[in-house]
Amino acid sequence: MxxxxxxxGSLGIPYxxxxxxxxxxxxxxxxxxxxTDADGHFTFANVAAIANPAHSKxxxxxxxLSLIATLxxxxxxxxxxxxxxxxxxxxxxxxxxxxxxxxxxxxxxRTYAWQSLLEKTGxxxxxxxxxxxxxxxxxNTPGAIILGMVYNFLPFMIxxxxxxxxxxxENVVNAARDLGAAPGQxxxxxxxxxxxxxxxxxxxxxxxxxxxxxxxxxxLGGGKILLIGNVIEQEFMxxxxxxLGSGLSLVLLVFIIISVVVSAFTDRxxxx
Amino acid sequence: MNNELIHLSHISKSFDDKVILDDLDLVIxxxxxxxxxxxxxxGKTTTLRIIAGFETPDRGSVIFDGKDITQLPPNKxxxxxVFQNYALFTHMNVADNIAFGLRIRKQSKSYIEDKIAxxxxxxxxxxxxxxxxxxxxxxxxxRVAIARAIVNEPRVLLLDEPLGALDLKLxxxxxxxxxxxxxxxxxxxxxVTHDQQEALTMSDKIVVMNxxxxxxxxxxxxxxNEPENAFVADFIGDSNLFPAVFLRDGLISVDGAEFPCVxxxxxxxxxxxxxxxxxxxxLVEAGEGTVTGEVTDLIFxxxxxxxxxxxxxxEWVAHSTRPCPVGDKVGIRVDPFxxxxxxxxxxxxxxxxxxxx
Numbered sequence: 001m002x003x004x005x006x007x008x009g010s011l012g013i014p015y016x017x018x019x020x021x022x023x024x025x026x027x028x029x030x031x032x033x034x035x036t037d038a039d040g041h042f043t044f045a046n047v048a049a050i051a052n053p054a055h056s057k058x059x060x061x062x063x064x065l066s067l068i069a070t071l072x073x074x075x076x077x078x079x080x081x082x083x084x085x086x087x088x089x090x091x092x093x094x095x096x097x098x099x100x101x102x103x104x105x106x107x108x109x110r111t112y113a114w115q116s117l118l119e120k121t122g123x124x125x126x127x128x129x130x131x132x133x134x135x136x137x138x139x140n141t142p143g144a145i146i147l148g149m150v151y152n153f154l155p156f157m158i159x160x161x162x163x164x165x166x167x168x169x170e171n172v173v174n175a176a177r178d179l180g181a182a183p184g185q186x187x188x189x190x191x192x193x194x195x196x197x198x199x200x201x202x203x204x205x206x207x208x209x210x211x212x213x214x215x216x217x218x219x220l221g222g223g224k225i226l227l228i229g230n231v232i233e234q235e236f237m238x239x240x241x242x243x244l245g246s247g248l249s250l251v252l253l254v255f256i257i258i259s260v261v262v263s264a265f266t267d268r269x270x271x272x
Numbered sequence: 273m274n275n276e277l278i279h280l281s282h283i284s285k286s287f288d289d290k291v292i293l294d295d296l297d298l299v300i301x302x303x304x305x306x307x308x309x310x311x312x313x314x315g316k317t318t319t320l321r322i323i324a325g326f327e328t329p330d331r332g333s334v335i336f337d338g339k340d341i342t343q344l345p346p347n348k349x350x351x352x353x354v355f356q357n358y359a360l361f362t363h364m365n366v367a368d369n370i371a372f373g374l375r376i377r378k379q380s381k382s383y384i385e386d387k388i389a390x391x392x393x394x395x396x397x398x399x400x401x402x403x404x405x406x407x408x409x410x411x412x413x414x415r416v417a418i419a420r421a422i423v424n425e426p427r428v429l430l431l432d433e434p435l436g437a438l439d440l441k442l443x444x445x446x447x448x449x450x451x452x453x454x455x456x457x458x459x460x461x462x463x464v465t466h467d468q469q470e471a472l473t474m475s476d477k478i479v480v481m482n483x484x485x486x487x488x489x490x491x492x493x494x495x496x497n498e499p500e501n502a503f504v505a506d507f508i509g510d511s512n513l514f515p516a517v518f519l520r521d522g523l524i525s526v527d528g529a530e531f532p533c534v535x536x537x538x539x540x541x542x543x544x545x546x547x548x549x550x551x552x553x554x555l556v557e558a559g560e561g562t563v564t565g566e567v568t569d570l571i572f573x574x575x576x577x578x579x580x581x582x583x584x585x586x587e588w589v590a591h592s593t594r595p596c597p598v599g600d601k602v603g604i605r606v607d608p609f610x611x612x613x614x615x616x617x618x619x620x621x622x623x624x625x626x627x628x629x
């Protein structure tokens with residue numbers, strides 16, 4: 001008994017070493033750089049720099065676009081998941097595979113693909129002009145960034161929502177119908193509330209990567225629309241101001257922690 | 273007999289080419305406690321789901337109070353269901369679960385509160401309004417499920433093996449509770465179970481089903497004492513089920529030994545099945561009975577002893593309050609009234625031939 005416990009306890013050691021080197025140490029470094037100036041003196045200036053109009057504009061833009069992208073993902077994923085649960089009992093069905101297959105492809109590659117589709121002289125505009133139509137301005141717009149976010153993060157919404165819907169007992173839905181609820185009322189009063197944990201975890205899993213992305217915005221926004229992720233990237237890679245970059249990262253980190261805590265709290269409230 | 277309330281008329285239903293119900297015809301009267309009894313896969317639950325509206329029959333129709341409701345969705349039917357696994361709404365407390373149907377019907381707040389209090393009293397859960405349903409025991413969840421259904425004042429309450437998940441003591445208590453509720457509410461109960469004891473205890477009428485067909489319909493006494501075929505005899509209680517020859521009216525022969533009986537009209541020399549309940553097998557001194565055998569097994573069952581007696585290679589089971597030790601020679605006597613003669617199945621499928629009820 002004691003021996004098995006010892007062995008079981010030691011199974012976590014490889015990951016703990018990994019986590020110490022690649023999560024804990026970098027995090028301490030971010031805190032260190034974020035809360036000191038170039039001379040190594042303690043300061044809040046790097047964090048307070050979020051109030052700088054250029055930074056707060058990028059932050060609000062990231063917030064706005066990621067919220068819209070999250071909402072679009074939810075609106076797409078929920079009806080689809082309902083449909084999948086009701087019609088495809090087999091999770092390896094072709095429709096489910098269609099959703100999963102894009103996830104096997106590299107994230108960067110998929111975003112480049114959208115870039116070449118949306119470009120001024122890209123695939124779509126070439127096709128339009130061959131039909132004699134005027135080219136559309138698609139790339140470098142907020143819409144293109146939202147499209148990129150939705151395309152890349154949609155599976156992270158579908159999977160938890162689908163799972164929570166699939167877990168609902170068929171008889172619970174039958175019971176609602178049996179007690180007089182029409183299909184719409186059943187969805188609103190029984191199915192949706194019971195799927196809320198999945199919806200919340202889907203929102204968290206889409207919102208956070210969307211909020212912090214800089215790849216989607218730099219490839220599809222063309223550097224014209226700066227998100228907070230781009231600002232932080234530039235501080236590190238262009239301006240070499242690690243202190244400012246870390247300070248802004250800390251602001252973002254606080255925001256992410258808040259949203260994770262809120263979602264975990266709502267989740268637990270549901271299960272109680 | 274009360275008015276006819278539900279008529280299942282020539283219902284057939286298949287799933288993926290597997291026939292579940294074949295030309296089922298069943299009439300249920302107002303204020304009856306009807307039990308659909310049979311082994312798993314006999315079609316009893318499918319029958320219930322068709323009445324509730326969760327399944328649509330391939331052929332046939334469901335007549336409710338004179339109206340055809342075959343295509344009516346479940347939310348428009350005047351009946352409510354208590355599900356096997358309770359199917360409570362885990363995101364609501366006890367009171368909200370019970371109020372669900374009433375709120376859908378937009379009843380007044382005071383009416384709903386009165387109804388919740390009444391229903392909780394009926395099922396013996398006063399003061400549980402604010403409890404979370406997932407913190408209740410199985411028996412309590414079952415009571416909430418019943419309360420949730422009956423507050424809507426359905427004409428019919430459908431119960432799908434509602435006591436299956438409860439332990440024996442609780443199950444017996446709930447059986448009496450259900451009979452009490454049925455009498456208090458005076459509505460029709462349609463009860464599905466595979467437990468013959470439960471069916472005999474609670475029902476006004478038992479419908480024994482097997483392989484999608486009704487084997488026999490009748491009162492618990494009729495089903496138990498006068499089974500119409502070997503399946504019913506075997507399924508309802510322990511029984512000595514033997515092949516026999518019908519010699520003439522009032523006389524049969526089992527393995528060459530002649531037993532007087534009261535049944536008539538099976539045709540002289542015809543092969544039949546007979547059933548004798550173990551409690552009707554009288555053990556007497558060797559030589560005094562119709563046949564003689566040797567006790568091969570003695571098991572204490574609480575209220576009675578169960579003994580197996582070997583008579584010329586055939587095993588008879590007898591129940592008695594007096595034990596006979598293993599190895600003893602005993603005589604066997606059976607009251608003519610306690611021998612039930614039944615037609616032999618014409619073929620393997622005969623078990624599935626509907627009776628003329």
